[in-house]
Amino acid sequence: MKAKSIYVNLPIKDLTRTRDFWTKLGFSFNEQFSDEKALCLVLNDGLIYSMLITHEMFSSFTNRPIADGTTxxxxxxxxxxxxxxxxxxxxxxxxxxxxxxxxxxxxxxxxxxxxxxxxxxxxxxxxxxxxxxx
Missing domain, CATH: 3.10.180.10 (2,3-Dihydroxybiphenyl 1,2-Dioxygenase, domain 1)
Known part of the structure; x- marks a missing residue:
């Protein structure tokens, strides 16, 4: 078995601030998978990504509480x-x-x-x- 690619999904509060933060660190986004509810952060194109998803959308993927940044x-x-x-x-x-x-x-x-x-x-x-x- 071999993973084709990896997506780490993380909840975020503010898309604009998050995009600005990661851009300043030198990273880019896959705009095809980014919209007003999520950003697709490219960590290694074709292999590793992080989906940075608003709390509202993230909560639709799980029935557990979302970590609040203190855990x-x-x-x-x-x-x-x-x-x-x-x-x-x-x-x-x-x-x-x-x-x-x-x-x-x-x-x-x-x-x-x-x-x-x-x-x-x-x-x-x-x-x-x-x-x-x-």
């Missing part, structure tokens, strides 16, 4: 090509309204930092160097 529902990790990219993305996120929920960590072979986006979703930005594994 941890999932940790989403994005791997990038360098430590510098980790630092740059987290810096941009914090400058554009994200909050820090923990400090960065350096495990020699893996370096990561984290932020919570405008709706409290937790993102970890990671750089790994398997040649440093001991």
């Amino acid at each position: 941890t529902e999932v940790l989403i990790a994005i791997e990038v090509d360098s430590r510098e990219q980790v630092d740059k993305m987290v810096k941009l996120a914090l400058e554009n309204g994200a909050t820090r929920y923990r400090e960065s960590a350096d495990h020699t072979w893996m370096y990561y930092d984290s932020f919570a986006d405008l709706d409290g979703h937790q993102w970890e930005i990671i750089f790994t160097d398997p040649t440093q594994l001991q």
Whole structure:
């Protein structure tokens, strides 16, 4: 079995602010799957996306309460090509309204930092160097 692509569905409060936030971090959206109720954030075109869905529409997909940004529902990790990219993305996120929920960590072979986006979703930005594994 192999997944053709992955869609991480997350509830959001404000489409305009969310679009602006992720655009400032350097990401784009698949407009074919975006409208006034949802945005399709392209994390890796053809492979990984995040559907950022208004609370009203999101609630139509589940019979459970929607996380309100004060609980941890999932940790989403994005791997990038360098430590510098980790630092740059987290810096941009914090400058554009994200909050820090923990400090960065350096495990020699893996370096990561984290932020919570405008709706409290937790993102970890990671750089790994398997040649440093001991």
